[in-house]
Amino acid sequence: MTKVNKTSNWVRRHSEDTFVKRSKQDKYRSRAAYKLKAIDEKYNFLKKVISVADLGCAPGSWLQVLKEFKNINFIVGIDLLNVEPIDGVYIAEQDIKDYDSYTQLFEKKDSKLDLVLSDIAPNITGISDIDQSNFSYIAIDILRFCRFKLKPNGMLVMKYFLGSSFETTRKTLNNNFSKINVFKPASSKKKSNEVYLICIGFKD
Numbered sequence: 590m591t592k593v594n595k596t597s598n599w600v601r602r603h604s605e606d607t608f609v610k611r612s613k614q615d616k617y618r619s620r621a622a623y624k625l626k627a628i629d630e631k632y633n634f635l636k637k638v639i640s641v642a643d644l645g646c647a648p649g650s651w652l653q654v655l656k657e658f659k660n661i662n663f664i665v666g667i668d669l670l671n672v673e674p675i676d677g678v679y680i681a682e683q684d685i686k687d688y689d690s691y692t693q694l695f696e697k698k699d700s701k702l703d704l705v706l707s708d709i710a711p712n713i714t715g716i717s718d719i720d721q722s723n724f725s726y727i728a729i730d731i732l733r734f735c736r737f738k739l740k741p742n743g744m745l746v747m748k749y750f751l752g753s754s755f756e757t758t759r760k761t762l763n764n765n766f767s768k769i770n771v772f773k774p775a776s777s778k779k780k781s782n783e784v785y786l787i788c789i790g791f792k793d
């Protein structure tokens with residue numbers, strides 16, 4: 590199959606995808622909104638938190654979902670890419686590793702956060718060893734962010750891709766949280782290795 594055919598097949602499959610259709614009707618910026626909604630339906634945490642950071646937030650559908658919860662009064666979104674502004678959300682175009690910028694980003698919020706979300710997906714090379722190392726490096730960066738800004742007993746929801754580095758990453762997270770659950774939302778494509786790690790009870 591030629592590259593053009595492969596691309597047009599992907600475009601057709603994507604536009605026929607139920608969650609893509611729903612996201613257009615519901616005015617979400619991407620189908621990822623339904624992943625966060627499904628995680629929340631299962632673990633029921635968004636109505637219990639007040640302050641949240643969303644790492645890898647572009648184009649911003651998780652931020653839109655967070656805005657629907659009136660109990661949440663502080664939302665920060667961070668992404669390498671530019672994100673169209675959302676009223677009342679602090680958005681920073683930066684790498685999550687760019688720790689120097691955080692002081693400025695959080696100057697309006699001295700205390701720590703209740704929840705850290707990460708839907709970050711590093712670029713996939715297709716070479717399993719390299720991809721798995723990249724996922725584990727990102728997990729370490731996310732954990733560093735938690736040490737910097739997550740409250741003791743706070744919660745982290747993080748995307749991960751099952752593979753050779755998964756157990757090591759889960760062990761590292763286990764040392765830092767009281768409980769780790771693994772969840773795959775219905776809107777996460779079946780053939781993808783993507784799962785979400787629901788990490789409860791941060792040990793500061």
Ligand SMILES: C[S@@+](CC[C@H](N)C(=O)[O-])C[C@H]1O[C@@H](n2cnc3c(N)ncnc32)[C@H](O)[C@@H]1O
Pocket residue numbers: 618619621622644645646647648649650651652667668669670683684685686708709710711
């Ligand atoms: C799947 S998208 C997130 C979708 C988002 N949850 C939504 O609902 O719209 C993953 C994002 O992670 C971002 N990303 C990847 N590595 C990053 C890093 N080191 N720092 C900040 N953002 C990163 C990418 O730019 C991409 O926009």
